[in-house]
Amino acid sequence: MVSLTINGEQHDLDVPDEMPLLWAIRDVVGLTGTKFGCGVAQCGCCTVHVGDGAVRSCITPVSSVAGKSITTIEALGTSEQPHPLQQAWVDEEVPQCGYCQSGQLMAISGLLKKNPHPTDADLAKSITNICRCGTYGRIRKAVARATGGGQQS
Amino acid sequence: MTTLNRADFVRLGSMFSGSLVLGVGASGCANQSRTAPPSSAAPGTRAAFRPNAWLIVHPNEKVTVFVAKSEMGQGVATGMPTIVADELDIPFENVLVEFAPAAAAYNDPDFHIQITGGSTSMLSSWMPLRTAGASARAMLVAAAAKQWGVDASTLTTNAGSVIDNKNNRTATYGSLTGAAASMPVPAKPKLKSREQFTLIGKVDKRIDTPLKVNGTAKYGIDVRVPGMKFASILYPPVFGAKVRSFDASKAKQVKGVIAVVQVPSGVAVVATNSWAAFQGKAALTATYDDGAFANASSESLKAQFLKLASSGTGAIAAVERGSKSVQGTRFEAVYFGQPVAHATMEPMNATASVTSDGVEIWAPTQVQTSAQAYAAKIAGVPLSRVKIHTTYLGGGFGRRLYVDFTNDAVAVSKAIKAPVQVIWTREDDIQHDWYKPMAANAVSAVLDGHGNLVAMRHTVVMDSILKGLGFPLPASGMDPVSMDSVMNSPYEIPNYQAYYINPNSGIPPGSLRAPGANWNGFVMETFLDELAHAATKDPLAFRLALLKKNPRATNVLQRVAKNASWGSPAPGTKHGLAFGFWANTPVATVAEVSMNGTTPRVHRAFVVADVGIAVNPTIVRQQLEGATNYGLSMALASKITIENGAVQQHNFYDFLVLRIDQAPEIHVDVLENAPSPTGIGELGVIPIAPAVANAVFAINGKRARTQPFSDAYPA
Numbered sequence: 001m002v003s004l005t006i007n008g009e010q011h012d013l014d015v016p017d018e019m020p021l022l023w024a025i026r027d028v029v030g031l032t033g034t035k036f037g038c039g040v041a042q043c044g045c046c047t048v049h050v051g052d053g054a055v056r057s058c059i060t061p062v063s064s065v066a067g068k069s070i071t072t073i074e075a076l077g078t079s080e081q082p083h084p085l086q087q088a089w090v091d092e093e094v095p096q097c098g099y100c101q102s103g104q105l106m107a108i109s110g111l112l113k114k115n116p117h118p119t120d121a122d123l124a125k126s127i128t129n130i131c132r133c134g135t136y137g138r139i140r141k142a143v144a145r146a147t148g149g150g151q152q153s
Numbered sequence: 154m155t156t157l158n159r160a161d162f163v164r165l166g167s168m169f170s171g172s173l174v175l176g177v178g179a180s181g182c183a184n185q186s187r188t189a190p191p192s193s194a195a196p197g198t199r200a201a202f203r204p205n206a207w208l209i210v211h212p213n214e215k216v217t218v219f220v221a222k223s224e225m226g227q228g229v230a231t232g233m234p235t236i237v238a239d240e241l242d243i244p245f246e247n248v249l250v251e252f253a254p255a256a257a258a259y260n261d262p263d264f265h266i267q268i269t270g271g272s273t274s275m276l277s278s279w280m281p282l283r284t285a286g287a288s289a290r291a292m293l294v295a296a297a298a299k300q301w302g303v304d305a306s307t308l309t310t311n312a313g314s315v316i317d318n319k320n321n322r323t324a325t326y327g328s329l330t331g332a333a334a335s336m337p338v339p340a341k342p343k344l345k346s347r348e349q350f351t352l353i354g355k356v357d358k359r360i361d362t363p364l365k366v367n368g369t370a371k372y373g374i375d376v377r378v379p380g381m382k383f384a385s386i387l388y389p390p391v392f393g394a395k396v397r398s399f400d401a402s403k404a405k406q407v408k409g410v411i412a413v414v415q416v417p418s419g420v421a422v423v424a425t426n427s428w429a430a431f432q433g434k435a436a437l438t439a440t441y442d443d444g445a446f447a448n449a450s451s452e453s454l455k456a457q458f459l460k461l462a463s464s465g466t467g468a469i470a471a472v473e474r475g476s477k478s479v480q481g482t483r484f485e486a487v488y489f490g491q492p493v494a495h496a497t498m499e500p501m502n503a504t505a506s507v508t509s510d511g512v513e514i515w516a517p518t519q520v521q522t523s524a525q526a527y528a529a530k531i532a533g534v535p536l537s538r539v540k541i542h543t544t545y546l547g548g549g550f551g552r553r554l555y556v557d558f559t560n561d562a563v564a565v566s567k568a569i570k571a572p573v574q575v576i577w578t579r580e581d582d583i584q585h586d587w588y589k590p591m592a593a594n595a596v597s598a599v600l601d602g603h604g605n606l607v608a609m610r611h612t613v614v615m616d617s618i619l620k621g622l623g624f625p626l627p628a629s630g631m632d633p634v635s636m637d638s639v640m641n642s643p644y645e646i647p648n649y650q651a652y653y654i655n656p657n658s659g660i661p662p663g664s665l666r667a668p669g670a671n672w673n674g675f676v677m678e679t680f681l682d683e684l685a686h687a688a689t690k691d692p693l694a695f696r697l698a699l700l701k702k703n704p705r706a707t708n709v710l711q712r713v714a715k716n717a718s719w720g721s722p723a724p725g726t727k728h729g730l731a732f733g734f735w736a737n738t739p740v741a742t743v744a745e746v747s748m749n750g751t752t753p754r755v756h757r758a759f760v761v762a763d764v765g766i767a768v769n770p771t772i773v774r775q776q777l778e779g780a781t782n783y784g785l786s787m788a789l790a791s792k793i794t795i796e797n798g799a800v801q802q803h804n805f806y807d808f809l810v811l812r813i814d815q816a817p818e819i820h821v822d823v824l825e826n827a828p829s830p831t832g833i834g835e836l837g838v839i840p841i842a843p844a845v846a847n848a849v850f851a852i853n854g855k856r857a858r859t860q861p862f863s864d865a866y867p868a
C-alpha cells in the first residue's frame with residue numbers, strides 16, 4: 001500500500017512500490033491529463049510537480065514520492081484562475097494536437113519557480129520536452145508573454 | 154462526454170466562447186446508421202431542427218455542427234464549423250462541435266470513405282459545408298416568412314435571427330426550429346459572396362485550445378469505459394513474421410496481469426493497468442517464423458534500391474514529354490533516403506468492446522470507415538453493429554490512416570470478452586510503423602548554351618504508398634503518391650521524363666505528411682539549386698523562369714524572397730531557397746543557416762504559401778510552422794535502419810527528433826489567391842529540407858544527396 005497526495009487529495013493505492021507514478025496517476029487514480037509519450041524520461045509528456053520540482057513521472061517509482069505533495073496539470077490552475085502560462089498558451093494559440101502540452105506546461109511552470117524570467121536560451125538549455133507538432137516557436141512567445149521576458153539571451 | 158462551459162472560455166481569455174462536446178461516449182443525437190440521421194422535428198413542436206447530417210439548430214439558439222474529419226492538431230474541429238456557421242449566419246459562440254460517427258453521410262466526397270488525409274479536408278468540405286449551412290438558413294427564413302405571411306425574399310438574417318426590416322420584427326433561429334423542419338429543402342441555396350463572410354478568415358482562435366491547456370481534452374489513450382482492461386501486444390520484431398510459440402508462465406506472475414492471449418498480430422498481455430501489461434510483455438518469451446525479410450538489412454536494401462535506380466529495371470513511365478535526347482551540358486545525380494517513423498506524440502492505442510450486441514470502438518483514428526469494416530469482419534458482426542467514436546488524436550501525420558491498432562483492440566476484446574484498451578509502447582510505435590519509404594532517385598538534366606534547363610529525367614525507386622494504404626493500384630502498377638512532386642511537377646521543363654520503380658522491399662510503406670513529395674521534393678529542389686549554380690544563375694530567377702505559367706507559384710517565390718531579404722542573409726549565415734506544391738497549394742521557404750561543426754543550424758525560416766482562402770488564419774500559420782519543424786526533424790536527424798529484418802531504433806534516444814533548442818524562428822506569410830481553401834496541413838514539410846541543404850551548399854560547397862544530414866555531412 002502506497003499513500004500519495006495528488007492535487008491535495010490523499011490516495012491509498014494497492015500497487016507495487018516500483019510502479020511508475022505516471023501509471024498510478026493515469027490508470028489507478030484515473031487522472032488522464034498527464035500523458036505517456038516514451039516511458040524512458042525522453043519526451044517530458046508525463047511531467048508533474050513533486051513539491052516544487054518538475055519530475056518525469058514515467059521513471060519515478062511511487063514509493064519514492066509517498067507522502068510528498070504531487071501536482072498534475074489538472075491542478076496547475078483553475079478555470080477561475082488559470083496559471084499565467086495557461087493563459088499565455090491560450091493567448092498565443094500554442095497547442096496543435098495538444099498531446100505534449102500538459103508536459104510542456106508542467107515542465108516550464110517548474111522552471112519558473114527557479115527562474116521566473118527565462119530567456120529563449122534558458123528554455124533551449126532546460127526544456128527538452130518533445131512536441132511533434134512543432135509548437136516550439138509559440139511556446140517561446142507564450143513564455144515571454146507570461147513572464148514579461150523577451151528574446152534576449 | 155466533456156462539455157466546456159462558457160465561463161471557462163471567458164476566464165481563459167478566449168476571444169469567443171464556443172463550447173465543445175467531445176465525441177467520446179455516445180452522443181445523444183448521433184445516429185450510428187449508415188445513412189444521414191433523420192430530421193428529428195415534427196411540425197409545430199419546438200424540437201431541434203436537423204436539416205441535414207451536418208448540423209442541428211437547438212431551441213436554445215445553440216447549433217451543433219458535426220465534424221466528419223479527425224482533429225489531430227490541424228484544426229478541423231474549428232475550421233469546419235466556422236464554414237457552416239458563416240453560411241448559417243450565426244455568432245461563432247453559438248457553435249457546439251461534435252465529432253461525427255462513422256456513417257456514409259460523412260464520407261469524403263473524393264475518397265468515398267470517411268478519412269482524413271491528403272490535406273483535403275477544407276478543399277473537399279468547402280462546398281458541402283457551405284451548402285449545408287446555407288440550406289438550413291433558407292429553411293429558417295422560409296419558416297419565418299410563412300409565420301409572418303410575407304415573401305421570403307423580403308427577409309434577411311443576422312447573427313442567428315431572421316429579420317423583417319419592413320415590419321420591424323425579428324425571430325431567433327431557436328424560435329423557428331419546429332416550423333423550419335417542415336419547409337422544403339432548397340435545391341440550390343444561395344451562398345454568400347467572399348465579401349459577405351463574417352466568420353471565415355476572421356475567427357482566428359481555436360475552439361479546442363482551452364481543453365488542451367488544462368488536461369481535459371480526451372485522446373484515445375484517455376478513454377475509460379466501465380470494466381475495461383489494458384493490453385500490450387508482443388509483435389514479432391521482423392516484418393512479416395508470425396509467432397510460432399510462446400511461454401506466458403513468467404508473464405502471468407506479474408502482479409496485475411489477468412490473461413495472455415494470442416491474436417493474429419502477436420501475443421497480448423491483458424492486465425488491470427498499462428504498466429502491468431508492459432511488464433507482462435517484457436516477461437514473455439516467444440519464437441517466430443521469420444520469413445524471407447529476416448535476411449534484410451539497410452545495407453542490402455540500399456544496394457538493391459541503388460541498383461534499380463541505375464539500371465531502370467521494371468520502370469513504369471509516368472511522364473514522357475518532348476525529346477529523350479537533348480544536346481547540351483549534362484548533369485547527373487543519385488540520391489538515397491532512409492525510412493522515417495511518424496512518431497506521433499500519442500502512441501498508437503485503441504479501446505474496443507466486443508459483445509453479443511456488436512462492437513464499440515473509441516479511437517484516435519484518421520480512417521473511420523476502414524476501422525469499422527475491419528472490426529465487423531474480426532468480430533463477425535454486421536457493419537451496422539459497429540460504432541466508432543473518434544477521440545482527439547495526439548498527432549496523426551498519416552500514421553492513423555492504418556487500422557492495425559484498432560484491429561488489435563477488437564481482436565483482444567473479442568478474445569477476453571471484456572472492454573480493453575490496447576496501448577503501444579514507444580518502442581512498439583517506432584518498430585511497427587508504416588514508414589516514410591526508403592527511396593533512391595536517379596536524376597539527370599541538360600542545360601542549353603544559355604544555361605536554360607531544357608531537359609530532365611527522373612526515376613524514383615520507392616515502395617508503393619497507395620498499396621500500403623490498401624488502395625488498388627492501376628494495372629500499370631503506377632503509384633502517383635510515391636511519384637508526387639515528380640510526375641506532377643509544376644516546373645515547365647520542355648523535355649521531361651519521369652519513371653516509377655516499385656522495389657517491394659518488405660518494409661511497410663507508409664503515408665507520412667506530404668507522402669512522396671516529402672522526399673521527391675528534396676531531390677528536385679536540391680538538384681535545381683545545383684543546376685542554377687552550374688548555369689551561374691540566381692536560384693530564385695532560375696525557378697521563376699520555369700514557372701512562367703504559374704502566377705500563384707511565382708507570387709509565393711517572390712514574396713518569400715522579399716520577406717527573407719533573399720541575397721542579403723544575416724551576418725554569419727547563408728540563405729537557401731526551395732519550393733513545393735501540395736493539395737493545390739504552392740509554398741516556398743528560405744532557410745537562414747550557419748554551421749555548427751558538421752550540423753546545420755537553422756536560425757530563421759521564412760515560409761510563404763498561397764492557401765486560396767485562409768478559413769482560420771491562426772491555424773494556417775500553426776500548420777506551416779509545425780510542418781517546417783516536422784520536416785526539419787527528418788532533415789537533421791530522424792532515420793530508421795534495419796538489421797536482420799528488424800528496426801534498430803527503439804525510442805527517442807535513438808530515433809532523434811527536433812527539440813526546442815534546435816527549433817528555428819519561423820516567419821509565415823499567407824497569400825489568398827484562389828477561389829476556395831487549398832491544403833495546408835502537410836506541404837510545409839516539403840521545402841524546408843532542401844532549403845537548408847541549399848544554404849549549406851552556399852556555406853561550404855557540400856551537396857546533400859541523402860537525409861538525414863547527419864549522414865549527408867559526416868564528421
Ligand code: FES
Binds near residue numbers: 044047
Ligand atoms: S513519458 Fe515520461 S518522459 Fe516520456
Ligand code: FES
Binds near residue numbers: 095097101132133547
Ligand atoms: S502539440 Fe502535438 S505534440 Fe505538441
